Amino acid sequence: MVKKPELKTWKDIAVGGFVESGTAEYFHTGGWRSKVPVWQKQNCIQCLTCWAFCPDNSIKVVDGAKGKERAGFDYDFCKGCGICAEECPQNNKITKELKTKDASLKITPSTGSGKPGFDEKAAILFVGLKEAKDKYNIK
């Protein structure tokens, strides 16, 4: 693993400022977040769709009994884009059910949080910063 580089002087930076690979690790994009994904393990079917779609490699994966398993989020880097919630098949399933019941319902897999009937079954909730902190203890 690369070591976090010290700040250098203009004389010491490489020509054109190229850097060794992997330094994105030290750039915590999590600070950009204005909405927060919350994983509801009990509703997750371990399809790993979210892992494939996350642009910031922020879905943690661990070795489980049946192979790779989705774990929590890496909030150091998750910048809160909502793609995981949008792509999650569990979220899509519940969204579709709710819309079948009420065609006028304005809801998407990432805007469902707080809507009646959604939060109990969704695998990823996508909530505001305050709610994430107060209700789910995510800073």
Next chain:
Amino acid sequence: MEKTIAARTGNEAMAEAMRQINPDVCAAYPITPATEIMQIFAGFVNDGKVKTNLITVESEHSAMSACVGSAASGARTMTATSSQGLAYMHEILFIAAGIRLPIVLAEVNRNISAPINIHCDHSDTMAERDSGWIQLFSENPQEAYDAMIMAPRIAEHKDVSLPIMVTTDGFIISHGMERIELYPDAEVQKFVGEYKAPYNVLDVDHPITVGSIVLQDYTFEFKKAQHEAMKNAKRVILEVGREFAKTFGKEYGLIEAYKCDDADYITISLGSTAGTTKTAVEELRAEGIKAGLIKIRSFRPFPAEEIAAILSKAKAVAVLDRSESMSNQAGPVATEVKNGLYDAGMKVPLASYIYGLGGREIFIEDIKDVYKELKNIADGKSKPEQAKYIGLKV
């Protein structure tokens, strides 16, 4: 060395130099009057005379972007453009310079719209003077050919590592045929040497990131390093020029001082007009007027001290600009010259002129009039004017 005497236009001369250099990659999009350079070069590619990977793209923005990718991957890279094409490359020019890629660009100076005009002035190149590229101007096809051969050596020098544009004047040089001395392929190749890449993003054993976001941490340090590289470029242009003289017999510096040793009146210009001015100088000297010329070859880096040193004995100076900077003061060349004079603590009377926009002819008589005006200024009969238009319909 066996030189070949030939008749060549500026475009042909530049394409010939490119054939001899045999770059790894060229990415280009056509635009008048630079189209021919790549058209001729494409013929060399087609005929197997070069091993170059020629990438035809959909715009100049893409051409320069492809050049950046290529040069960052350890390939010697060249392109050609003009006018709107150079303007369309604008944002990528800064990137090429910022990440220090020694790309060589054959640039044919042409007016920037509006109004629409395909003819020569320096508004395109001058608009990129802050882009961080080295900018060399040529007086004729020979100088363009020679500069193209020196360009990779200057750009790729480890103390420089900056992109370089070698310019000619649209149609006047690009399409004007002149006598030119061509050098043997082997000699040119020996002089240019192997490409020395500053780094290589395709080196899988040493993975690197180029062009990363650095924000407040490093942008300042980047610019300082670039600033120093451009300072070094002055020295390197002279070094390569001296080496070129040893091999090919013609020495090039940052400027050419023509009959300046005893000159009372000196004009400063660049590109093809310097050639016209040399004739004016000869004619005036025959009339007993001590005229001289400073031709600026390197506009970036700007040879301010060198110019000031030569002007130290002049009674009056005129700077001829072939582009406007709409500063209400003077064109870009005059502004730079004045900067240099201030720093040198000099206060020589200086008149600045705007001429030749959009290919407007400049005649020997026009230039002689400038010298005569300088004499009047030196004699206290008139005051130096700024940004005075020469050859305007009034």
